[in-house]
Amino acid sequence: MIQLYDAIISKCIVHFVGNRGLEEGIKYSNGILDINGVAKDTLCNYFYKPFVGKEDYYTFWHQTEIELNTMYSYISSIFQNKECMHSVSVSIARYLYEQSTHPKIKGGELYIAYIEKCILDGKMMEAIGIFKSESKDTFITIKNKEEGFEIESQRGVNINKLDKGCLIFNTEKENGYLLAIVDNTNKGVEAKYWTDDFLHVRLRKDSYNQTQNMLSLCKNFVAQLPTDNGKLEKATYINRSLDALKDDTVNVNTFAERVFEKPELISEFRQYKDNYQRQLDVDIDDDFKTAPKAVNHRSTGNMTTIRLDNSFDINIHGGEQNIIRGYDEERGMYYYQLFFKEER
Numbered sequence: 463m464i465q466l467y468d469a470i471i472s473k474c475i476v477h478f479v480g481n482r483g484l485e486e487g488i489k490y491s492n493g494i495l496d497i498n499g500v501a502k503d504t505l506c507n508y509f510y511k512p513f514v515g516k517e518d519y520y521t522f523w524h525q526t527e528i529e530l531n532t533m534y535s536y537i538s539s540i541f542q543n544k545e546c547m548h549s550v551s552v553s554i555a556r557y558l559y560e561q562s563t564h565p566k567i568k569g570g571e572l573y574i575a576y577i578e579k580c581i582l583d584g585k586m587m588e589a590i591g592i593f594k595s596e597s598k599d600t601f602i603t604i605k606n607k608e609e610g611f612e613i614e615s616q617r618g619v620n621i622n623k624l625d626k627g628c629l630i631f632n633t634e635k636e637n638g639y640l641l642a643i644v645d646n647t648n649k650g651v652e653a654k655y656w657t658d659d660f661l662h663v664r665l666r667k668d669s670y671n672q673t674q675n676m677l678s679l680c681k682n683f684v685a686q687l688p689t690d691n692g693k694l695e696k697a698t699y700i701n702r703s704l705d706a707l708k709d710d711t712v713n714v715n716t717f718a719e720r721v722f723e724k725p726e727l728i729s730e731f732r733q734y735k736d737n738y739q740r741q742l743d744v745d746i747d748d749d750f751k752t753a754p755k756a757v758n759h760r761s762t763g764n765m766t767t768i769r770l771d772n773s774f775d776i777n778i779h780g781g782e783q784n785i786i787r788g789y790d791e792e793r794g795m796y797y798y799q800l801f802f803k804e805e806r
Contacts, residue, residue: 478570537630540576551574562655570625626646692787700765
């Protein structure tokens with residue numbers, strides 16, 4: 463878990479990086495940003511807030527050698543010698559500009575900060591933060607004058623919403639460091655420029671991401687199954703998956719047998735897993751430790767909810783043996799029959 467209560471920004475540099483495809487250009491700063499007092503506290507809140515409690519981590523990576531990852535090299539240089547931070551920040555801004563070619567990518571201020579006294583999983587360490595503010599909001603200010611009040615409007619950054627950011631912690635260098643990432647603006651194809659093109663990262667192979675990957679695999683597999691017998695069967699598979707992932711450890715073969723039961727469905731799931739890993743470039747071990755915080759009903763969306771016309775919703779959280787689906791010939795309608803001991 464990330465804790466930033468006592469974290470200190472010892473150095474911060476800001477540049478403007480535009481959209482290269484629109485030829486907006488770059489504007490470099492001449493040195494370290496001078497911040498203190500209230501401004502420093504405000505900036506800390508703007509940078510830190512989206513990362514508190516985050517548990518899904520990433521690492522820099524490259525297809526051949528990690529040293530060939532451009533951002534990995536830049537970050538390593540700063541960790542080795544903080545005095546070169548400004549010159550390296552210029553290279554980082556230029557590199558981001560080269561990746562900013564999609565017409566939907568907005569230009570904005572790029573902040574590179576050196577942060578001390580970060581706590582990650584109980585250990586204190588240093589980190590480098592890279593943040594970008596793209597969205598601008600309109601704010602009003604009211605000035606008190608002798609004859610009354612005057613209202614002015616200004617355009618600025620909303621400090622309650624960080625558009626893009628990452629924290630790179632000075633740990634696990636040999637594996638590509640450890641990163642936490644935020645991207646609150648781009649959701650389409652253009653979103654990949656931040657994580658894929660600029661940072662070039664992938665999910666860290668740990669219990670949290672292994673659990674999330676397994677749950678995502680199950681959701682995708684169940685979603686593509688036929689719906690001949692209604693949604694009850696799919697909701698049952700999702701609930702069984704959630705229960706199985708609450709164990710301390712998971713064996714994929716045992717998991718498949720427990721969740722899907724039918725031999726033909728178990729075989730289909732195993733084949734689907736191989737294709738899923740290959741297409742999405744994720745790696746799910748045959749045996750892995752689970753992370754309980756990565757498992758919850760909210761992460762399955764509405765896959766455990768059966769919506770009946772516009773009148774009823776049935777939320778399935780288990781007990782599928784007490785639900786029967788049928789068809790009433792006289793009414794020409796489907797029905798669900800539920801058995802229970804008491805109302806709550």
